[in-house]
Amino acid sequence: xxxxxxxxxxxxxxxxxxxxxxxxxxxxxxxxxxxxxxxxxxxxxxxxxxxxxxxxxxxxxxxxxxxxxxxxxxxxxxxxxxxxxxxxxxxxxxxxxxxxxxxxxxxxxxxxxxxxxxxxxxxxxxxxxxxxxxxxxxxxxxxxxxxxxxxxxxxxxxxxxxxxxxxxxxxxxxxxxxxxxxxxxxxxxxxxxxxxxxxxxxxxxxxxxxxxxxxxxxxxxxxxxxxxxxxxxxxxxxxxxxxxxxxxxxxxxxxxxxxxxxxxxxxxxxxxxxxxxxxxxxxxxxxxxxxxx
Amino acid sequence: xxxxxxxxxxxxxxxxxxxxxxxxxxxxxxxxxxxxxxxxxxxxxxxxxxxxxxxxxxxxxxxxxxxxxxxxxxxxxxxxxxxxxxxxxxxxxxxxxxxxxxxxxxxxxxxxxxxxxxxxxxxxxxxxxxxxxxxxxxxxxxxxxxxxxxxxxxxxxxxxxxxxxxxxxxxxxxxxxxxxxxxxxxxxxxxxxxxxxxxxxxxxxxxxxxxxxxxxxxxxxxxxxxxxxxxxxxxxxxxxxxxxxxxxxxxxxxxxxxxxxxxxxxxxxxxxxxxxxxxxxxxxxxxxxxxxxxxxxxxxxxxx
Numbered sequence: 001x002x003x004x005x006x007x008x009x010x011x012x013x014x015x016x017x018x019x020x021x022x023x024x025x026x027x028x029x030x031x032x033x034x035x036x037x038x039x040x041x042x043x044x045x046x047x048x049x050x051x052x053x054x055x056x057x058x059x060x061x062x063x064x065x066x067x068x069x070x071x072x073x074x075x076x077x078x079x080x081x082x083x084x085x086x087x088x089x090x091x092x093x094x095x096x097x098x099x100x101x102x103x104x105x106x107x108x109x110x111x112x113x114x115x116x117x118x119x120x121x122x123x124x125x126x127x128x129x130x131x132x133x134x135x136x137x138x139x140x141x142x143x144x145x146x147x148x149x150x151x152x153x154x155x156x157x158x159x160x161x162x163x164x165x166x167x168x169x170x171x172x173x174x175x176x177x178x179x180x181x182x183x184x185x186x187x188x189x190x191x192x193x194x195x196x197x198x199x200x201x202x203x204x205x206x207x208x209x210x211x212x213x214x215x216x217x218x219x220x221x222x223x224x225x226x227x228x229x230x231x232x233x234x235x236x237x238x239x240x241x242x243x244x245x246x247x248x249x250x251x252x253x254x255x256x257x258x259x260x261x262x263x264x265x266x267x268x269x270x271x272x273x274x275x276x277x278x279x280x281x282x283x284x285x286x287x288x289x290x291x292x293x
Numbered sequence: 294x295x296x297x298x299x300x301x302x303x304x305x306x307x308x309x310x311x312x313x314x315x316x317x318x319x320x321x322x323x324x325x326x327x328x329x330x331x332x333x334x335x336x337x338x339x340x341x342x343x344x345x346x347x348x349x350x351x352x353x354x355x356x357x358x359x360x361x362x363x364x365x366x367x368x369x370x371x372x373x374x375x376x377x378x379x380x381x382x383x384x385x386x387x388x389x390x391x392x393x394x395x396x397x398x399x400x401x402x403x404x405x406x407x408x409x410x411x412x413x414x415x416x417x418x419x420x421x422x423x424x425x426x427x428x429x430x431x432x433x434x435x436x437x438x439x440x441x442x443x444x445x446x447x448x449x450x451x452x453x454x455x456x457x458x459x460x461x462x463x464x465x466x467x468x469x470x471x472x473x474x475x476x477x478x479x480x481x482x483x484x485x486x487x488x489x490x491x492x493x494x495x496x497x498x499x500x501x502x503x504x505x506x507x508x509x510x511x512x513x514x515x516x517x518x519x520x521x522x523x524x525x526x527x528x529x530x531x532x533x534x535x536x537x538x539x540x541x542x543x544x545x546x547x548x549x550x551x552x553x554x555x556x557x558x559x560x561x562x563x564x565x566x567x568x569x570x571x572x573x574x575x576x577x578x579x580x581x582x583x584x585x586x587x588x589x590x591x592x593x594x595x596x597x
Contacts, residue, residue, distance in 0.1 A: 107565070114564070144568055162559060163571075163594055175594040177555060177571035179564045248565040249572040258576035262568055 004031065007076050015072060022069045030073075042083060046090025053091070060094040067091055102235075105244045107251065109236045113229045114139050118185070120228070130193035130208055135221045137189035137205055138213070140182035145245030145262025147172075148219060148238060152212045154204035159186060164204075172264040306360050309409075309417045311385060311489055314346040314356070314370040315396075316418035316456045321360055323455070332359075344396040344450035347372045347384075347423060370420065381511070384420050387487060389511035390582065395425040399448040399456070404435030406457050406467035416457035416467055421487045426514050431484040435471060442469040479517070482538035486510045502544050504588075512585060516541060519581040519589060520550055526573050527554035548592040555593075 001009075004027040012020035033052050034041040044052075049070060053063050070088040077083045117136045124132055141151060146166045158165040162183065163175040178186070189205055190198065203212035213221065222238040245262035260266075275283070306324050308317055318336055322329035333340035336355060346352075350371040357367040372394060375381035380391050400422045409416040421431055429436055440447050441459035452460030457467055476484075485497035487510065498506050505513065521535050540546050554574055558566035574593065578586045 111564070143565075160594070162555065162567075165594075174575075175571075177567045179567045180559050181564055182567075245568050245572075249569055252569045254569070254573050254576065257579075258572040261572040261575040261579075 004028075007073055010076050011072055019069065019072060022065070023073055026066055026069045026073065030070075042077065044087055046087045049088055050091045063094050067093055101243065102240065103243050103247050103250070105240045105247045106231075106236065107244060107248055109229070109231050110143055110241055110244045112231065113226055113236070113241070114143060116229045117225045118181075121185070121188075128208075130189075131221070133185070133189040133192045134205055134207065134213070135225045137186040138218055138222050139225055139241065140178065140185050141176075142218075142222060142238060142242045143244050144176050144178055144182060145242065146176050147242060147263060148215050151205065151218045152203075152214050154212075155200065156190065156198045156202050156204055157200040159183075159190065159204055167264065171266070174261070174264045176262060308360070308362055308366055308370055309414065311419045311421060312370055312417045313420040313423065314349065315343045315450055315453075317360075317370050318346050318356065319343065319453065319456060320415060320417065321356070325359065329454075341451050343453060344399075347394070347396060347420065348374075350374070372420070372423070381509075387421070388509035389424065390515065393425055393511050393514060394423050396423055396450065398439040399450050399453055400437040400439045401448065401456065401466050402430035402433060402435050402437050403466050403469040403471050404433045405430045408433065410457075410467050418456040421489075424483075424487060426483050426518075427487060428480045429476060429484045431486075431488045434476060434481075434484060436474065438466070438469060438471060441466070478537040478539065479535075482517075483514070486513065500542055502541055502547065504544065505541055512582070513541070515582050515585050516588075519578060519585055520547065522577045522580070523551060523554070523574055526577060527557070527570065544592065547589070551589060551593050 004024070007027060008020050008024045011023045030041040030044075030052065033055070034044060034048075037043065053066055053070075058066070067088060070091070071086065074083065074086040074088045078086050114136070117132070117139055121129070121132050121136050138151065141154075141164065142148065144164075146154075146164065150166045150172075153168065154164065154166070155168075158168060160175075163177045164186070165173065166176045167173045186204075193206065193208060205213060207213055207217065219238050222241060226236055226238070226241070242263065246259040246265070249259040249262065250256070306317075306321055318333065319329070322332040322336075326332050330340045333343065336352060336359075337343065337346060337349070348371070350368060350373045353364055353368040353371060356362070356370070357364040360367065369385060372382050372384040375383055375388070382389050382391055382394060399418070401418060402422065405419070406416040419430070419432075421427060422437055427437065438448070441462060441464050443464040444459060444462040446459065446461045448459060448466075454460060458465050482497065485493055488494050488497075501508075501513075505516070508516070517536070517538065517540075520540055524536050536550055540550055551574065554570040555567060558570035575590075578589045578593070581589070
């Protein structure tokens with residue numbers, strides 16, 4: 001058993017399987033990054049670790065997440081007396097408290113992206129028809145609440161007559177309900193480009209090369225349809241397309257408890273539309289008048 | 294379990310069939326001493342906490358010693374906590390959840406109290422009357438009242454000196470007028486669930502969907518409550534009746550009620566209507582206890 005495997009096992013038993021999963025990824029990256037150094041990452045300094053975390057161009061949130069895992073890894077090495085002090089403690093954690101996902105999505109823009117892509121699929125009869133159908137299916141899936149990262153794991157068996165089972169086997173496993181239009185578009189993409197009906201365990205959507213699109217692929221395809229829609233208002237991204245599912249539920253008068261369902265958000269996300277103190281005071285006056293006597 | 298039946302004109306204190314602990318403790322206090330508040334203080338710690346006596350199963354020995362009943366008989370007056378699952382309560386063979394019990398008001402059936410008086414029995418409060426969803430006395434089918442018809446004040450345990458009278462004006466509740474309202478199918482269903490006669494209970498349960506026949510009373514109430522919540526989110530039309538117990542008589546009707554908003558949304562021109570309907574329905578299911586949510590989710594989607 002290698003040192004990395006021992007560390008992963010230790011973290012799994014003492015912290016959690018989730019942390020161990022992250023530790024395994026970080027240890028691979030660390031080994032690759034410090035491959036040319038004598039003693040590998042065991043002799044890394046705080047400065048070198050900061051450089052390692054920044055070298056991959058990660059966002060601040062990823063930096064903070066990975067720093068947390070690094071601290072665990074080096075704390076294990078300290079515990080085993082393989083090093084004297086934890087160098088990860090010297091790395092400054094970036095401030096990420098004010099970064100909130102933007103749920104201010106224009107539903108009209110989403111509608112325009114989908115209707116334009118639908119029109120394109122209906123008219124286009126060229127060699128790239130499969131890719132166009134794939135883009136339409138991806139747009140429908142994201143707009144219904146499926147995460148970009150979940151698309152690659154979808155299999156044919158996950159698609160039902162009125163919903164798709166997203167996040168199978170994970171903590172976010174849930175049915176994402178689809179309109180008849182979306183189901184039709186996804187079904188067309190599933191069978192397009194395949195000579196035989198796909199097996200139940202085959203990827204739900206495949207590119208023209210026969211692979212399930214990964215996160216970058218999904219982003220690239222959907223971004224293409226957003227660019228084509230030539231929206232006047234800037235800012236719509238594939239990730240915001242996905243957040244449109246929560247936005248539409250909120251706009252229809254249901255609260256966050258319902259809005260978190262399409263994407264199975266584990267907690268109510270921070271949003272830019274937080275009520276002001278005055279608004280909260282008005283709400284208390286309206287609902288609990290006796291409080292103000 | 295054999296319950297000691299009282300005989301008329303007997304001066305001994307008996308626990309009446311289905312009597313609640315607060316009612317029995319109050320009668321016992323009045324019977325044993327001219328200063329009932331002292332007895333209540335010894336039993337409850339504070340005489341104003343009469344309502345919570347239903348939960349004081351650990352005081353069954355005290356009650357048995359004071360009344361001369363055996364412990365097993367005395368323990369029938371209490372609502373007991375189950376170890377597993379947490380939050381479950383049992384009384385007289387019924388199983389409910391904590392939120393089904395409401396002791397914030399003292400609800401009584403004037404008709405049942407009047408029948409007690411006619412039969413020369415002490416009028417007493419039934420344990421089943423503490424169930425929040427029960428609007429009628431299961432045995433007589435008469436309405437339960439929670440306010441005095443004379444002074445209009447809410448009946449509470451805090452000011453109660455006699456279960457058969459109003460704590461404020463002393464009005465004999467066995468003479469109180471009851472609202473003349475027809476019994477709804479839901480009230481009839483809940484009354485049958487908590488009926489003292491096991492034949493009536495099993496007869497009503499036999500009409501339920503096969504998978505629900507063995508469910509506890511509390512789970513059935515939660516199931517109905519969740520279905521009604523879904524129905525309230527997506528009403529069929531102005532003044533539409535809420536789902537009655539006939540809905541849970543077949544899996545297909547439960548599934549039909551749950552899936553109706555989704556089917557209606559799928560038929561509409563609006564692409565996002567399905568997302569909204571699904572999110573609202575799922576959210577309503579998530580607020581129900583876990584086994585009910587799991588059962589309803591299984592009917593909502595086909596996870597094969």
